[in-house]
Amino acid sequence: MYIRNNQTEDPETEINQEKEQIKILTGVQQIMLGSKCSNYEGALSVLREIGDAGYDGIELNDFMIKPAVPIVRIMTRLAGMPVGKGGKLDWHALLEESGRKVVSLHSNLNRLEENPAEVAEEALSFGTDTVVITGMYRFDYGNGEEVQNLALRLEQVGKDLSKYGVKLLYHNHNVELQKVNEAKTAYDVLLEYTDPNYVNFELDTYWMADGGADVMGLMDKLGSRLAMWHINDRGYRKKGPFMTPILKEDAVEPGTGNMPLEAMLERAKRYGVKAIVLETHKNWIDNDPVKSLKVSAAWFQRNGLF
Numbered sequence: 001m002y003i004r005n006n007q008t009e010d011p012e013t014e015i016n017q018e019k020e021q022i023k024i025l026t027g028v029q030q031i032m033l034g035s036k037c038s039n040y041e042g043a044l045s046v047l048r049e050i051g052d053a054g055y056d057g058i059e060l061n062d063f064m065i066k067p068a069v070p071i072v073r074i075m076t077r078l079a080g081m082p083v084g085k086g087g088k089l090d091w092h093a094l095l096e097e098s099g100r101k102v103v104s105l106h107s108n109l110n111r112l113e114e115n116p117a118e119v120a121e122e123a124l125s126f127g128t129d130t131v132v133i134t135g136m137y138r139f140d141y142g143n144g145e146e147v148q149n150l151a152l153r154l155e156q157v158g159k160d161l162s163k164y165g166v167k168l169l170y171h172n173h174n175v176e177l178q179k180v181n182e183a184k185t186a187y188d189v190l191l192e193y194t195d196p197n198y199v200n201f202e203l204d205t206y207w208m209a210d211g212g213a214d215v216m217g218l219m220d221k222l223g224s225r226l227a228m229w230h231i232n233d234r235g236y237r238k239k240g241p242f243m244t245p246i247l248k249e250d251a252v253e254p255g256t257g258n259m260p261l262e263a264m265l266e267r268a269k270r271y272g273v274k275a276i277v278l279e280t281h282k283n284w285i286d287n288d289p290v291k292s293l294k295v296s297a298a299w300f301q302r303n304g305l306f
Contacts, residue, residue, distance in 0.1 A: 024269070026305050027057045027103035029230070029279035030064050032289040034084030043089055047098035049290055053297040054306035057101030059277045060126060062111070062119070065091045095126065103275045104130035104169070104202070104228065112157045112168075120164035130228070130274075131161060132169045132202050135176060144180035144189060151193035158198030169227050170194075171202040174211035187218075196225050204230035204279070205264055206251060216260070219267040226271045229264075232280045232296075233257030251281040253292055255299035265303055276305065 028050050037043035050058065067087040095102060105123040112119050112133065123131050133154065140146050158168035176187035184192075191201075203226055208215050219226060235257025236247045254261055268276070278300075284292040300306050 024273060024305060025057070025101065025103050025275035026055045026300055027059045027101075027275060027277045028055055028293055029059045029277050030061050030086075030106075031083075032279060032284075032293065033058075034064065034082050034086060036290060037084050037086035037089065039085075040089055040094065043086060043094050044098055046290060047094060047100045050293065051098060051100055053294050054300060055100075055278070055293070055297065057103050058095075059103045059106065059132075059279075060091065061106040062108075062122065063087070065089075092125065102126040102128045103277055104128050104132050106132045106134060106171070109133050109136065109153060109157065112161070113153065116157060116160035117164065120161050120166040123166055124164070129165055130167050130169060132171050132228070133157075134171045135173045141175045141186040142178040142180060144184075144186075147180055147186045147189045148193050151190050151199075154190070154199050155194050158194070162198060167200065167227070168198060169200050169202040171230065172204050172207060174207040177208070177211035177213055191221065191225070200225045200227040202228035202230060202277075205259065206230070206232045206234060206279075209234055209259060216263065216267060219264065219271070223271050226268060226273055228275045228277060229268050229273050230277050230279050231261065231264075232278065233259050233261060235259075237283070237285075250283040252283065253280060253285070253296040253299070254278070255302070256295070261299065262303065276300075 033043075033046055036046045047058065061083075064083050064086050105119075105126060105128055107119050112131070119131055123129065135141075136150065139150070154168065154170060161168050170190060172187060176190065177185050180186055180189055190199075201222055203219065203222060205215050205219075208218060231254055232251045233254045233256055234249050235252045236249050237252055237256065249257075265276075278293060278296050280289070280292050280296065285295060297306070
């Protein structure tokens, strides 16, 4: 078990670390852009708009830079974020022509276990040393034994990737907040039973807030293991009057909702976060993710990230 105190005890040390921190990379998650990348010209235009808005680059998904299998197409479409036809495009050429960086590469655990060298080489070919695994499908996060076994699998993959100079991060949704016992969630187990030399975290604060977690406390618990931050906001965009005083909130652009994002940003800076990635979900302005990411850029600008 790897329980570490990641908080810096000396406040002066914290301040010096913040001053010396290199620029935080900013990016947009590729899953937002599937509907806009059906051909080379469309994808290139979107990448250029990302750059014009101020973002450094994009976070790629391996299932979107090559033809996706039918089950992936079905599941992403049901979630409201279809992968589109970008898998047939030359993403190396697109990124070079647009001048955008790759912040990280999302992959899946089975592929990494079967061929870590292939995934590592793919990530490095795009100029990133970071691979991210998202939450597992068809997996019981309420079973403590299974979650501990998942932690062991993640650690082994992290060791395998480290041979190629590549780091492994785990990205959460809200399912990791299931309790495995009275005291601990699945996320607690993943944090405690993985070695920070091989496994760290891309924290999605939206999904943690959606699940009712103490997000600020969770950021403190992660400490220096908070390597990347997936950001969006939570609120309600439409105007009233309403039939009921109870509204169903959804993901909205940073700065337009109710999450304490500025306080979260200070936490993220304190712990040395390397990159902040925008991922708003299907609730986009005029159903257009590019309009949405441009509005979101204003928050990044106001907070000195561009």
